[in-house]
Every structure is written in C-alpha cells, then in structure tokens.
Amino acid sequence: MILSIDDMVTSLSGVGDKRAEALSELGIKTIRDLLTYYPFRFEDLTTKSIEQIEDNEKVVLEGIAISEGTVSYFGRKRNRLSFRINCDHVIVPVTFFNQPYLKKQIEAGKEIKIFGKWDATRKQLSGIKILSSHSTSSQEAIYHTSKKIRQSTIFQLIKKAWEKYSEVIPEDFPETLRQKYHLMSFKDMIYFMHFPTKDREIEQARYSVIFREFFSYQLKMIWLKKQMKMNRNGQKIDYDVKQLITFFDSLPYELTAAQKRVVNEVCKDLKTEGQMFRLIQGDVGSGKTVVAASAILAAKSAEKQSALMAPTEILATQHKQSLDEMFDKTEINIALLTGSTKRKERNEILEQLSKGEIDCLIGTHALIQEDVLFESLGLVITDEQHRFGVNQRKVLREKGQNPDVLFMTATPIPRTLSITTYGEMDVSIIDEMPLGRKPIKTYWIRPKHFDRMTNFLNNELAKGHQVYVISPLIEESEMMDVENATALYHMYQEILGKKRTVGLLHGKMPAAEKEAIMEKFQRNEIQVLVSTTVIEVGVNVSNATLMIIHDADRFGLAQLHQLRGRVGRGEQESYCILIADPKGEKGAERMQIVSETTDGFVLSQRDLEMRGSGDIFGKKQSGLPEFKVGDIVEDFDILEKARKAAQQLIQTRAFYTDEAYTALRDDLGITEDNVMFLD
Numbered sequence: 289m290i291l292s293i294d295d296m297v298t299s300l301s302g303v304g305d306k307r308a309e310a311l312s313e314l315g316i317k318t319i320r321d322l323l324t325y326y327p328f329r330f331e332d333l334t335t336k337s338i339e340q341i342e343d344n345e346k347v348v349l350e351g352i353a354i355s356e357g358t359v360s361y362f363g364r365k366r367n368r369l370s371f372r373i374n375c376d377h378v379i380v381p382v383t384f385f386n387q388p389y390l391k392k393q394i395e396a397g398k399e400i401k402i403f404g405k406w407d408a409t410r411k412q413l414s415g416i417k418i419l420s421s422h423s424t425s426s427q428e429a430i431y432h433t434s435k436k437i438r439q440s441t442i443f444q445l446i447k448k449a450w451e452k453y454s455e456v457i458p459e460d461f462p463e464t465l466r467q468k469y470h471l472m473s474f475k476d477m478i479y480f481m482h483f484p485t486k487d488r489e490i491e492q493a494r495y496s497v498i499f500r501e502f503f504s505y506q507l508k509m510i511w512l513k514k515q516m517k518m519n520r521n522g523q524k525i526d527y528d529v530k531q532l533i534t535f536f537d538s539l540p541y542e543l544t545a546a547q548k549r550v551v552n553e554v555c556k557d558l559k560t561e562g563q564m565f566r567l568i569q570g571d572v573g574s575g576k577t578v579v580a581a582s583a584i585l586a587a588k589s590a591e592k593q594s595a596l597m598a599p600t601e602i603l604a605t606q607h608k609q610s611l612d613e614m615f616d617k618t619e620i621n622i623a624l625l626t627g628s629t630k631r632k633e634r635n636e637i638l639e640q641l642s643k644g645e646i647d648c649l650i651g652t653h654a655l656i657q658e659d660v661l662f663e664s665l666g667l668v669i670t671d672e673q674h675r676f677g678v679n680q681r682k683v684l685r686e687k688g689q690n691p692d693v694l695f696m697t698a699t700p701i702p703r704t705l706s707i708t709t710y711g712e713m714d715v716s717i718i719d720e721m722p723l724g725r726k727p728i729k730t731y732w733i734r735p736k737h738f739d740r741m742t743n744f745l746n747n748e749l750a751k752g753h754q755v756y757v758i759s760p761l762i763e764e765s766e767m768m769d770v771e772n773a774t775a776l777y778h779m780y781q782e783i784l785g786k787k788r789t790v791g792l793l794h795g796k797m798p799a800a801e802k803e804a805i806m807e808k809f810q811r812n813e814i815q816v817l818v819s820t821t822v823i824e825v826g827v828n829v830s831n832a833t834l835m836i837i838h839d840a841d842r843f844g845l846a847q848l849h850q851l852r853g854r855v856g857r858g859e860q861e862s863y864c865i866l867i868a869d870p871k872g873e874k875g876a877e878r879m880q881i882v883s884e885t886t887d888g889f890v891l892s893q894r895d896l897e898m899r900g901s902g903d904i905f906g907k908k909q910s911g912l913p914e915f916k917v918g919d920i921v922e923d924f925d926i927l928e929k930a931r932k933a934a935q936q937l938i939q940t941r942a943f944y945t946d947e948a949y950t951a952l953r954d955d956l957g958i959t960e961d962n963v964m965f966l967d
C-alpha cells in the first residue's frame with residue numbers, strides 16, 4: 289500500500305475507534321494533522337548535577353536505580369511509588385504520587401532519567417515523569433491535551449507517525465521561497481518541532497511554521513480582496529474633477545501630503561466599478577473631515593447621494609456644522625437627521641431624500657431605519673466605525689445599489705491589527721498632522737499633588753482659555769459614572785468660586801440638554817466642562833487648551849490619546865494632565881508612555897504590546913484570526929515579512945505560472961480561469 293500523510297490516524301497501530309475519537313476532538317484526523325499538532329511549549333530537560341540545583345527547581349536527574357519501586361497505598365485512591373537512585377554517588381530518594389503504573393519502568397541496576405521537582409532540604413526528588421533513558425533530547429515538547437488522552441500518548445503517536453511516514457512527507461512550500469526566507473523544509477520543520485535537541489532548532493522550526501501560517505493567511509486575504517474587487521457590481525462614480533479643484537481652492541488651508549494621498553486613493557476607488565471598502569485611519573486632528581467632504585462632493589458631482597453616519601448626536605451635529613462651513617461656496621444640499629429631529633421636519637427630509645433633492649444626509653442610527661429611502665445612494669461614510677455593529681454597517685450598505693463605503697476612525701489601530709482584522713478592507717492612513725499643529729504637552733501627576741495643579745488651572749483660565757475635566761470611567765455602573773461626574777462638578781465649582789462657570793455633561797442626560805451644554809461651552813459661556821467620556825469623539829472647541837483626566841489609569845492608552853485630542857485644536861499651546869495613582873510598575877509605565885508619546889499609532893502599538901493581543905478586545909469578539917503557533921503581536925516581525933512576501937508573490941505572478949507553487953495554488957482554489965479573470 290502506498291503511504292500518504294493524508295491517511296487516517298487509524299492506520300497507526302494502537303489507534304482504534306476510541307483513541308481516534310479522542311484525537312478527533314483535538315482536531316486530529318489524519319497523519320498530517322497529527323504531525324502538525326505542534327507543542328505549545330518546551331520543557332527544558334538538560335540534565336543537571338545536584339550541586340547546581342536550586343530548591344523547588346524542576347530538573348532532570350540521571351542515575352542508576354538501586355532498588356525496585358515499592359508502592360504504598362494510603363486512603364482509597366492515593367498511593368506513593370518510592371525508590372532510590374544513585375546519582376553520581378549521591379543516593380537520591382524519588383517519589384511519585386498516584387502513578388503506580390510507573391513501577392514497571394524501574395529496574396534495579398539500570399539507568400533511569402527522571403524529570404521532577406527538587407527538594408533541597410531533604411535532598412530528594414518529587415517525580416513528575418520518567419523519561420526514556422536513551423533520549424538525547426534536552427527539550428521536551430508539551431502538547432495541549434484533553435481528559436481523554438494523555439500528553440505522553442500524543443507524543444508516542446507522533447513518534448510512531450514520524451517513523452512510519454517521514455519518508456513520504458511532501459514539500460509544501462516552493463524551494464525559492466524557502467531559500468529566500470530561510471525556512472526549513474516541511475519535513476525538517478515537523479521533525480524539529482517535536483524532537484529538537486537545541487534551542488536554536490526550536491527557534492528555527494517555530495519561525496518556519498509561523499511564517500507559513502502568516503504567509504498563507506496573507507495570501508488568502510490579498511487573493512480574496514482582489515476577487516471581491518473584480519466581482520462586485522459596484523457603482524462607478526464618474527465625478528467632476530473641476531468641482532473638486534474649486535473646492536480645495538476655496539479652503540483656508542492647503543491639504544497635507546497625507547490628505548492628498550488619501551483623497552487620491554478614495555477618488556480612484558470611486559471611479560472604478562468595483563465596490564469601495566476603504567478604512568481611513570487618522571489620528572485625532574489629522575483632518576479626516578475634509579477628506580470625507582471631498583468624497584461627498586465627488587459623489588454629488590456625479591449626481592449620487594451620500595450618507596454620513598456618526599455614533600452620537602453631538603458628533604453628527606458637529607459634522608453638519610463643519611460641512612456647512614466647508615461647503616459655504618459650494619452648491620450642495622446637506623440635511624441632518626437624528627433621533628431628536630421633529631416628526632414634521634423628518635417627513636420633509638425623507639421626502640426630499642427620496643426625490644434626490646438632498647445630496648448628503650448626516651445622522652446617527654436614525655439613518656438606518658427602514659423608511660429612510662434614498663433616490664440614488666452612491667456613497668456611505670461611517671465615522672468612528674468601531675462603534676457601529678457589523679450589522680448596522682451592513683444595513684446601511686444595502687440601502688443603495690452596492691454603494692461605495694468609506695469608514696473613518698481616529699482609533700489608531702496598530703498596523704498589526706488593521707492588516708489582519710480589516711482584511712476585507714483597503715486601509716488608507718493619514719499619517720501627518722496639519723502644519724503648525726503643536727503637540728499636546730501631557731503630564732502625569734499623583735492625586736496628592738492636586739493642589740499644585742489648581743494653580744496651573746487658574747493660570748489657563750486667566751488667559752481666557754477653556755478646560756475639559758474628564759471624570760473616571762466606571763464600567764460596572766452607569767449610575768456611579770454620573771455620581772462621580774456630579775461630585776467632580778461640585779468640587780470644581782468650589783475650587784473656582786463664582787468667577788467661572790462650570791458645566792456638567794454625562795451620558796444620562798437627554799440629548800437636547802447635552803446639546804445645550806455643548807453649545808454653551810462652544811460660546812464660552814461655560815469655562816470648565818466636567819464630563820464623562822461622552823465627549824470622547826469629535827467635538828471641536830479650539831479655545832479649550834487644557835484637559836484634566838481623573839483616574840487616568842482606568843482608561844486604555846488609545847482612549848486617553850483620543851480624549852486629549854479634544855484640546856490642541858487651535859494655535860495656542862495645549863496641555864493634558866493625567867491624575868492617577870496606579871498600582872504597580874506596569875500602571876506607572878502606561879502613564880509614562882502616554883506622557884511621552886504623541887503619535888497615536890505608536891501609542892496603540894505599545895498598548896497592544898503591553899496587553900498582548902489576547903487581552904485587547906477579547907480574541908473571539910475581535911475577529912482576529914487565530915493561528916496555531918504564531919501570535920500577531922509577539923511575532924509581528926514575521927507577520928510583516930510574510931505579508932510583504934505574499935504581496936510580492938502576487939505582484940511578480942510567479943505564483944500563477946511556476947509549477948513549484950501548485951500546493952499553494954490549490955489551497956487558494958486558483959484555476960486557470962480565475963487567473964485570467966483577475967489579470
């Protein structure tokens with residue numbers, strides 16, 4: 289019979305139905321599955337001499353058994369196996385608890401190797417397992433197991449599979465790629481993942497596995513994206529470039545190079561038939577609104593309507609104001625629709641919308657209600673897209689005939705995540721701030737220095753500037769949130785006396801009240817605004833130059849950055865003061881990082897590194913792909929390398945033509961037909 293690594297595991301002796309089922313629960317059905325069932329870590333099995341060992345250290349001792357094992361039982365289920373070994377002329381007592389079956393492996397006069405925990409005072413070893421004495425390996429692979437199957441069984445089966453099948457392990461990766469990226473062959477990689485003897489072998493094998501994982505994933509993503517672009521019957525928005533130029537000329541500033549680049553990327557998407565799915569990432573204040581505006585105008589010039597959706601009423605209202613201002617000299621009809629739009633006005637808007645008299649509708653969730661019908665929706669823009677559920681995005685998208693979709697976010701998602709999570713989208717990054725923007729000076733103080741800070745506060749107010757105060761975020765209870773904010777509000781009123789007006793803003797207020805407060809702040813009728821994080825996104829009051837954040841350690845780094853982006857919107861020097869008493873080194877380090885780093889992308893990358901990808905949103909929800917061995921944060925270097933390699937491969941087309949790539953091509957389902965179709 290011809291052997292193949294795609295044979296079922298039952299082809300190994302000792303694997304019956306029961307064991308096959310246990311294996312299958314671990315995802316192992318074939319020999320290939322078994323051989324690529326990699327350990328998640330290695331135990332260091334270097335043999336040590338007794339003098340070198342510390343108390344409680346896990347070690348491997350090697351010696352000659354000088355007695356047979358004796359098992360003594362105590363109680364119904366508990367037992368102890370004891371024997372002694374001669375370890376370089378030191379007699380060491382060894383005990384194993386509740387593993388009486390090990391007795392048969394102990395033979396007086398024979399060499400034995402034991403992994404266990406050293407008790408330095410009694411000079412004895414509490415055994416964990418017996419290692420085969422002829423194994424030369426100094427590293428032991430540790431596998432994920434289940435109740436139904438033991439660690440050692442898995443290892444034995446892998447060994448058996450290796451012995452029987454190693455000669456028929458095919459190569460899975462083109463030679464040229466392996467050489468270029470210094471990857472082990474599939475066969476070597478399997479061998480060294482399970483049976484390494486040196487750290488360097490483990491490292492090299494892991495790198496080879498991770499590279500392959502990431503590479504295949506990236507290749508699939510790029511491939512899918514390409515297919516999506518070609519397949520979709522999107523809209524071709526044939527905009528009038530003259531109108532765009534006139535618009536840019538009318539602005540009081542010149543676009544930054546980054547803004548220009550992103551506008552070009554968006555325009556290019558609009559003009560093609562495929563459906564646009566583009567995410568614009570840009571730090572707070574980088575000027576995303578004007579980019580959105582140019583897309584809206586482009587759509588209008590091609591007689592298409594657009595929708596701009598924001599997560600809060602305050603933000604939607606601000607967008608309306610900004611666009612009205614920007615489009616001052618442009619003929620374009622913009623309307624605002626939110627939950628608080630009056631019935632009569634709403635009906636009017638809906639009617640105009642369905643007749644195509646409104647060019648752009650701005651709003652909140654209210655935009656995705658069923659009775660909101662467009663005449664010809666060509667473009668959908670969602671601001672702060674992470675706040676909308678996937679479903680809401682989908683509903684909005686379906687309101688038009690495959691409209692182009694633009695997402696905007698100021699939450700700088702580290703590149704690591706954006707290229708993986710947002711695999712479906714193209715990503716544009718505005719990585720440049722408008723000229724003359726001053727970085728916000730951020731200081732971290734302990735609460736005990738609050739009094740000194742009030743001097744600083746008074747100074748800013750004396751200059752006629754305004755101040756935000758952010759109350760701590762209390763996730764457990766919205767009620768406590770409000771109580772806290774209210775308490776701070778009273779505190780600041782007391783500190784500042786009658787001369788200044790302090791305002792309060794929190795999530796439990798009715799929308800109209802919130803708006804009234806915001807307006808007062810905007811008109812400088814309120815000098816100090818105490819608020820919960822409802823102001824997190826979008827508000828634009830350029831006279832506000834100071835932000836004080838209480839209990840800053842309760843926020844994520846990216847969120848702190850987002851918050852402080854509310855100041856520094858004008859010409860004046862702006863400040864952010866973090867008040868926090870973090871426990872432990874990590875908390876202090878976090879405060880330090882925010883104080884020192886002004887670049888949102890760098891910050892969120894650091895945040896991610898500190899918390900790990902597992903923590904960042906909870907892996908399941910985040911939609912991050914899971915890899916068997918690789919970790920997108922820890923193995924970021926490899927991820928980048930693999931991504932570039934995949935891109936290059938698609939570009940050079942070697943992939944489509946070279947026979948060496950058959951396996952990869954099969955994996956992606958590339959046939960002659962769809963290759964032609966794609967080119």
Ligand code: ADP
Binds near residue numbers: 542543571577722723
């Ligand atoms: P965000 O990316 O946070 O949404 P905005 O679009 O609100 O940023 O822009 C922030 C401020 O910067 C606005 O007041 C806007 O008018 C201004 N701005 C945008 N682009 C430029 C530019 N190229 N030069 C100068 N100011 C700009």
Ligand code: MG
Binds near residue numbers: 577826
């Ligand atoms: Mg914005």
